[in-house]
Amino acid sequence: MGADDLEENVGQRFDRLPATADDRAVEGRATREEVVTYFHDRFGISPAVFEPYTFWEKGAGKIWVYGGESPSPARIEALGMTCLRTRQEHWKPTTDVVQRFGRHATACVIELSREQATRFAAGEDQSLEWDGDWGYLIAAHEIDGDREPIGVGLYLHGELRSMVPKGRQRSM
Amino acid sequence: MEPLERYRPIIDDFDAFRAACERPLGIVVRANSIKATPERVMATLDEDDIEYEQADWNPRVFRLETDAPGSTWASFHGFIHTQEEVSSVPPVVLAPEPGECVFDACAAPGGKATQLAALMDDQGTVVANDSNLGRLSALRFNAERLGVTALAVTNQDARNFSLKPLELEAFDHALVDAPCSCEGTIRKNPTTLEQWTEDHVHSVAGIQKGILRRAIQATRPGGTVVYSTCTFAPEENEAVVQHALETEDCRVVDIDLPLESSPGITEWHDETYDSTLEKAIRIYPHHNDTGGFFVAKLEVTA
Numbered sequence: 293m294g295a296d297d298l299e300e301n302v303g304q305r306f307d308r309l310p311a312t313a314d315d316r317a318v319e320g321r322a323t324r325e326e327v328v329t330y331f332h333d334r335f336g337i338s339p340a341v342f343e344p345y346t347f348w349e350k351g352a353g354k355i356w357v358y359g360g361e362s363p364s365p366a367r368i369e370a371l372g373m374t375c376l377r378t379r380q381e382h383w384k385p386t387t388d389v390v391q392r393f394g395r396h397a398t399a400c401v402i403e404l405s406r407e408q409a410t411r412f413a414a415g416e417d418q419s420l421e422w423d424g425d426w427g428y429l430i431a432a433h434e435i436d437g438d439r440e441p442i443g444v445g446l447y448l449h450g451e452l453r454s455m456v457p458k459g460r461q462r463s464m
Numbered sequence: 465m466e467p468l469e470r471y472r473p474i475i476d477d478f479d480a481f482r483a484a485c486e487r488p489l490g491i492v493v494r495a496n497s498i499k500a501t502p503e504r505v506m507a508t509l510d511e512d513d514i515e516y517e518q519a520d521w522n523p524r525v526f527r528l529e530t531d532a533p534g535s536t537w538a539s540f541h542g543f544i545h546t547q548e549e550v551s552s553v554p555p556v557v558l559a560p561e562p563g564e565c566v567f568d569a570c571a572a573p574g575g576k577a578t579q580l581a582a583l584m585d586d587q588g589t590v591v592a593n594d595s596n597l598g599r600l601s602a603l604r605f606n607a608e609r610l611g612v613t614a615l616a617v618t619n620q621d622a623r624n625f626s627l628k629p630l631e632l633e634a635f636d637h638a639l640v641d642a643p644c645s646c647e648g649t650i651r652k653n654p655t656t657l658e659q660w661t662e663d664h665v666h667s668v669a670g671i672q673k674g675i676l677r678r679a680i681q682a683t684r685p686g687g688t689v690v691y692s693t694c695t696f697a698p699e700e701n702e703a704v705v706q707h708a709l710e711t712e713d714c715r716v717v718d719i720d721l722p723l724e725s726s727p728g729i730t731e732w733h734d735e736t737y738d739s740t741l742e743k744a745i746r747i748y749p750h751h752n753d754t755g756g757f758f759v760a761k762l763e764v765t766a
Contacts (some may be wrong), residue, residue: 341605346585347611359613360589368629369600370617375606392499392540394612436507440541441584455747462540464512 301352306371309347309355321349322378330376330383335430336398348372353379357389384428387443387456394441395406401430402445402452409433412442415461417426417453428455467660468647475748484749489651491533493544494552494575495524497582498611500543502526508538514603521722521752522556525549542609547575548652550747550757554692555579557719557761558639562587567638569622569679572599574606581612587618591635593618604704625676627682629762634684642672644693644700648756651749665697672704680712685766689714692759696746698732701758705744706737713765716740724751728760 301307309324310316316323324347329339331404340375348356348371358372375389402422404412411418412431422429431445431452444455454461472478495505502523507514509528514536519525526544530536538544555576561568562585571577571592581590592607594600597619607615613696620626622640640660645665650656672693680689691708693700705728706715716738729742730737744760 338637355612359586359614360616368616368618369597370604370607370615372613373611386608388542388608388611391609392613413537428755435511435537435541436504438504442540450644460540460609464537464540 299308301349302335303351304406306348309349310432318349320353320379322353322355327355327376327378329380331385331393334428335394335400337345337396341393341396345372347375349440353377353404360368366453382427384455387460390444391442394432396438397430397441400425400428401432401441402447403439404431404433404442406433409442410464412445412454413456413461414463415454415456415458420447420448420452421450422452424448468650468696474698474732475499475696476726477750478496480750481748484753485650487651489548489755491528491530492547492549492673493526493528493533493538493620494547494579495526496542496545496578496610498586499541500538505538505543507674508541508543510535511535512538514538517551522552525552525753533645541657542611545575545578545606545610547579548649549752549754551575551694551755552579552646553721553723553747553757554639554641554690554759555583557759558583558635558637558688558690559720560584564588564636565632567613567625567635567682568592569625569640569675570594571617571644572596572603574603576639577603577615578607578610580614580639581614582610584614586614586725588614589616590614591616591618591630592623593620595619595621617722620747623678625678625682635682635687636684637688638679638683638690640676640679640689640691642670642675642691642693642704644667644668644695645697646694647696648694648749651755658742665699669697669704670701672700673707676704676708677712680708680762680764683764685713685764687715687764689764691761691762692757694757696748696753696756696758698729699706700740700751701746701760702728702730702732702744703735705741705760705762709738709740714762715765717745717758717761717763719741719745721745722749726751728758729763
């Protein structure tokens with residue numbers, strides 16, 4: 293199949309991600325392999341974590357993770373939870389998927405103090421030291437001795453920007 | 465409060481009932497097992513200096529000493545969801561298993577749908593349906609914060625719900641937490657009964673009958689359908705189940721729950737209901753210091 297034969301994404305419909313690039317029928321669509329590899333390469337989350345799940349696209353580049361039996365790509369409102377934005381230069385995980393699966397991460401996790409965590413949850417940007425990769429990080433803090441992911445931060449030039457969506461931000 | 469006078473003949477200790485209805489309700493949350501154990505919830509609340517009391521009947525239900533449960537780490541992380549204590553009863557009565565496919569006919573804003581998913585260890589599918597598209601956004605917000613992945617959200621009129629878009633033969637179980645006159649929520653919303661009329665009770669009962677019938681039709685034989693409301697009116701409770709018994713293949717089964725309750729009634733005004741309706745439960749505010757609820761558990765027969 294040549295590139296000219298590729299179909300276009302239908303914005304209002306759920307379509308399952310192809311397993312690999314060889315199975316791709318829709319132009320620009322991420323593959324399951326790419327999604328699982330992204331979470332592994334960036335955050336060290338084992339591909340085994342996602343084995344029970346399927347991935348779907350609805351909306352341009354909006355990827356959903358679903359834990360149930362695969363239904364048809366029907367015109368339903370939502371399937372599982374949104375997990376990733378693709379079709380842009382840097383893929384961006386959602387706050388909710390990081391809270392749900394981020395505890396399996398071993399890389400690109402920035403640990404915040406209680407005060408820093410509170411500011412992060414309120415949506416504030418803050419100057420912080422970080423000697424790892426720049427880009428999207430998982431912000432976490434400690435609860436009762438264990439690390440707990442809070443959400444996604446964007447680290448650039450000594451600053452951690454909170455990516456917690458407005459409606460999810462809270463003043464503790 | 466005046467409409468409640470009509471229930472004097474059917475409520476034991478009516479004065480205690482009236483007194484309870486006048487007391488405001490405390491804040492109650494449910495621990496979300498998809499994200500946290502009750503122990504981790506308690507540790508998080510402890511670190512926030514929030515006091516709590518664990519319910520005897522359900523270790524995942526906590527009564528909190530705070531006016532702002534949303535501004536806690538436990539809520540931000542999706543460890544807890546604010547949900548009235550009796551609101552968490554219907555999913556417990558339904559008791560779905562991991563991997564099953566469960567229909568929540570009137571799901572928004574999602575407290576019970578997410579609780580069903582948690583009881584299923586987030587495996588299988590909860591089809592969370594609501595006819596109101598605006599309310600579905602609240603459902604989706606709650607489901608994502610609580611980390612539910614075993615969810616399919618649909619926007620249909622439950623009275624003629626179509627299984628076609630899901631390519632599904634039948635559901636394993638269904639929950640019909642029906643829109644109702646909400647008399648049982650008076651402790652939370654003291655103005656609830658200001659618009660109360662008997663006509664409204666009868667009109668909402670017609671909708672309830674349509675939704676319950678469709679849910680029974682869409683559930684496989686042997687499956688369970690739980691019908692619940694947060695109201696006391698027999699027209700919206702026993703009479704709706706009676707209608708289902710007369711028109712669909714189903715029977716009322718026992719509910720085993722360590723909460724104080726009264727049995728369903730079999731007579732109201734000029735009507736009599738099947739004796740098996742005594743297996744339904746009526747939870748009154750003075751029983752467990754909660755809101756009011758009606759729950760009936762049905763088994764779909766062949």
